[in-house]
Amino acid sequence: MNLAIVIVAYDEGDDMLAVLDELGRQRREGDEVVVVHNSGSPGARRTAELAGAHPAVDRVIPSGGNLGFPRAANIGAAGTTRETILFLNPDALPEPGGA
Numbered sequence: 088m089n090l091a092i093v094i095v096a097y098d099e100g101d102d103m104l105a106v107l108d109e110l111g112r113q114r115r116e117g118d119e120v121v122v123v124h125n126s127g128s129p130g131a132r133r134t135a136e137l138a139g140a141h142p143a144v145d146r147v148i149p150s151g152g153n154l155g156f157p158r159a160a161n162i163g164a165a166g167t168t169r170e171t172i173l174f175l176n177p178d179a180l181p182e183p184g185g186a
Contacts, residue, residue, distance in 0.1 A: 095123045104137060114143060125159045
């Protein structure tokens, strides 16, 4: 089963980097990590740049503004072809074997 992990990011910075680092260690062949960039603030732009440069991230999708979690999550879900999607908060550190 291939998994899409969708993270809705607003202005997370270092917290999200810890999550992405852990996902990079746990990632299985065929899994996909999608980050939805949910704001245009300077901090959020930094978050999007960090996510886009991280080797664990397959795609960064700009939402066009702060749309809130549900709408941004739907954008992330539409941006993947995987049948199984895990919505992961950018400050939720997955336990080993949990992603």
